[in-house]
Amino acid sequence: MRMTATPETPAPAAASYEPTDRTVPSRSRARARYDRETVHAILDQGYVCHLGFVRDGAPVVLPTLYGRIGETLYLHGSTGSRPLLAAGRTDPGLPVCVTVTHVDGLVLARSAFHHSLNYRSVVVHGTARQVTGEEELRRALDALVDQVVPGRSADSRPASAKELAATAVVRLDLAEVSAKVRTGGPNDDPEDLGLPYWSGVVPVAPAYGMPVPAADLAAGIAAPAYLAEL
Amino acid sequence: MRMTATPETPAPAAASYEPTDRTVPSRSRARARYDRETVHAILDQGYVCHLGFVRDGAPVVLPTLYGRIGETLYLHGSTGSRPLLAAGRTDPGLPVCVTVTHVDGLVLARSAFHHSLNYRSVVVHGTARQVTGEEELRRALDALVDQVVPGRSADSRPASAKELAATAVVRLDLAEVSAKVRTGGPNDDPEDLGLPYWSGVVPVAPAYGMPVPAADLAAGIAAPAYLAEL
Numbered sequence: 001m002r003m004t005a006t007p008e009t010p011a012p013a014a015a016s017y018e019p020t021d022r023t024v025p026s027r028s029r030a031r032a033r034y035d036r037e038t039v040h041a042i043l044d045q046g047y048v049c050h051l052g053f054v055r056d057g058a059p060v061v062l063p064t065l066y067g068r069i070g071e072t073l074y075l076h077g078s079t080g081s082r083p084l085l086a087a088g089r090t091d092p093g094l095p096v097c098v099t100v101t102h103v104d105g106l107v108l109a110r111s112a113f114h115h116s117l118n119y120r121s122v123v124v125h126g127t128a129r130q131v132t133g134e135e136e137l138r139r140a141l142d143a144l145v146d147q148v149v150p151g152r153s154a155d156s157r158p159a160s161a162k163e164l165a166a167t168a169v170v171r172l173d174l175a176e177v178s179a180k181v182r183t184g185g186p187n188d189d190p191e192d193l194g195l196p197y198w199s200g201v202v203p204v205a206p207a208y209g210m211p212v213p214a215a216d217l218a219a220g221i222a223a224p225a226y227l228a229e230l
Numbered sequence: 231m232r233m234t235a236t237p238e239t240p241a242p243a244a245a246s247y248e249p250t251d252r253t254v255p256s257r258s259r260a261r262a263r264y265d266r267e268t269v270h271a272i273l274d275q276g277y278v279c280h281l282g283f284v285r286d287g288a289p290v291v292l293p294t295l296y297g298r299i300g301e302t303l304y305l306h307g308s309t310g311s312r313p314l315l316a317a318g319r320t321d322p323g324l325p326v327c328v329t330v331t332h333v334d335g336l337v338l339a340r341s342a343f344h345h346s347l348n349y350r351s352v353v354v355h356g357t358a359r360q361v362t363g364e365e366e367l368r369r370a371l372d373a374l375v376d377q378v379v380p381g382r383s384a385d386s387r388p389a390s391a392k393e394l395a396a397t398a399v400v401r402l403d404l405a406e407v408s409a410k411v412r413t414g415g416p417n418d419d420p421e422d423l424g425l426p427y428w429s430g431v432v433p434v435a436p437a438y439g440m441p442v443p444a445a446d447l448a449a450g451i452a453a454p455a456y457l458a459e460l
Contacts, residue, residue, distance in 0.1 A: 022285070048347070050280035050329055052291035055252070061282035061291055063331040063351050099280055101293040103436075106460075112375050112386045113393040117278070121293050145342050149432075156342045156427050163343040185444045197386050198451050200443040202379075202460065206333075209433030214415045221428050230336075230432065 022125055023178035033179040042122045042179055043068050043100055047147040051075060052097040053128075066098070067143030071175075073098060073124065074131065074140035077168030093127040098172060106202040109186035110195040116186070118201065122179045128170040134161070140169045151226040252355055253408035263409040272352045272409055273298050273330055277377040281305060282327040283358075296328070297373030301405075303328060303354065304361065304370035307398030323357040328402060336432040339416035340425040346416070348431065352409045358400040364391070370399045381456040 016034040017023070025032055033039070049066045052059055065076040075098065105118035131137050141164070142153035159167065186199050208230040211223045246264040247253070255262055263269070279296045282289055295306040305328065335348035361367050371394070372383040389397065416429050438460040441453045 022288075022290070048331060048333055048349075050282075050291050050293075050331070052280075052282040052289035052327070054284055054287070054289050057284070058252075058325045058355065059282035059284050059289055059327045060252070060355075061280050061327045061329040061353065063280075063329060063349070065347070095288045097282070097289040097291045099291040099293060101278060101280070103278055106378055106438075108379065108382065108386070110387055111389070111393070112371055112383055113389045113397065115375050115378065115382070115386070117295070117378070119278075119293070123291065125288065125290075141342055145345050148336055148345065148347070149338065152338065152345070153342055156338070156345070157340055157422060157425055159341070159343045163341070167343065185442075188444070188446075192387060193446055194448065195387055196448075196451060198441075198443070198454050198457075199447050200441050200453070202441045202457060203439030204436055205439070206434055207437030208336075209435070211428075212415075212431045212433065214418070214429040214431075216418075216423055217429050218424065218426075221426060223430070224428050227428075227432060 017175070017177040019178065020125075020176050023123070023176055025178075025180065028180070028182075031180045031182055033181055034177070038181070039122050039174070039177055039179050040068070042102065042120045043073070044147075045102060046100045047144075049073075049075065049098045049100045052099070053094055065144050065148065066100075067140065067145075067147035068174075069139065069143050071173060073172045073174060074143050075128065075170050075172060076144055077130065077170050093129040094170070096126060096128045096170075096172060098124040098126075103204050104183070105204055107182075107186050108199055108202065110188045110192040110197045110199050114186055114188055116182065118182050118184070120179065120181045122177065124172060124174060125176040126172045126174075128172050131169045131171050134164055136171075137164050137167060137169060140171070141167055144169070149226065149230065151224075151229075155224055155226070247405070247407040249408065250355075250406050253353070253406055255408075255410065258410070258412075261410045261412055263411055264407070268411070269352050269404070269407055269409050270298070272332065272350045273303070274377075275332060276330045277374075279303075279305065279328045279330045282329070283324055295374050295378065296330075297370065297375075297377035298404075299369065299373050301403060303402045303404060304373050305358065305400050305402060306374055307360070307400050323359040324400070326356060326358045326400075326402060328354040328356075333434050334413070335434055337412075337416050338429055338432070340418045340422040340427045340429050344417055344419070346412065348412050348414070350409065350411045352407065354402060354404060355406040356402045356404075358402045361399045361401050364394055366401075367394050367397060367399060370401070371397055374399070379456065380459065381454075385454055385456070 337346040
């Protein structure tokens, strides 16, 4: 559902994003990935990104929600930053860097030096522009909600025109994009293999608890089935 | 243990960080926190931060490991970015923004508009400088390892002089710092309370799986007790 291409974002022909100077890492190049399948899968598994922009010459990094529709990321702009909201309103838009990271495991080596994490991350460079059209804004808001809980936008009251007008969303094309992936066990030096320290990986993943109904939830409204899919 | 002040970072007298122009949000001010206790607790619960800096005038955001000792954050500099490593090597250092975010719950309102997250985040603005002294580098590396798995640095082979020389770590003082915290249930509009949509919070937290021993782990080395504390 999230992979549906919209008229504004036709599905591209190339299977991979073109690497650029700033998407080729200077270290751990073997961990870099540019194929859309890997990038989309990493993005689709999350809903919180870290949005970076420049304010008065200095970097700012704020967490915010995102949703993906085809080759477009929609970012919730109510991050508490006036410059972000203002700058995205007019051309030429706001240069941003958006990063999404999942931690999959703690990698414990025999040596302190070789400790590491298993992780998957995506970094997107580009220009954010505020979404102003009501139709695109509505689709974007649905994408933001469904990114957190797939299926939820259809099971809630749609935004009113007034609410849409109060919703700050910026769009960012997926064009200059890279992923980094580390998997597997520790890479201990051969001479350390006999040391008496435990070595291996502790898996990590987000876990969802039992849904807690709102205090004012009317009797008889059960938790929806799609929450069990999380 | 992580709260031990080092000679370089004496414990400050003030209980809170001084708010500045860039640590006072323009929205959701009621969620802002400046007390050290809240900030330290959020930092100490994590080990991955998103590090932002400016390269050729554009923002860059990369995930990396951090460790806290008193009022200093140590960041692992092997993020695959040449400019980060180079800029941190000499004065005046590199302006950075470091953000740590924990998601605690998915907040489902009756209206799409009022969907939200429960979260805790910390944003640090400052100047990163490379750590060069061997003693501080060793403490920093221990802090990075212990941030991920408390107690682990004492149960692994310490870094050799050669490994220390190959470890890129930058330090960042905790001075211009703020936290944001959202807790509680959905804030639905009164007129929406009768709508037939489930409303409430789905708790989220990282979950750790059973440790997976390295394929070459010698027989008889059991997973250490501190892993059970995770």
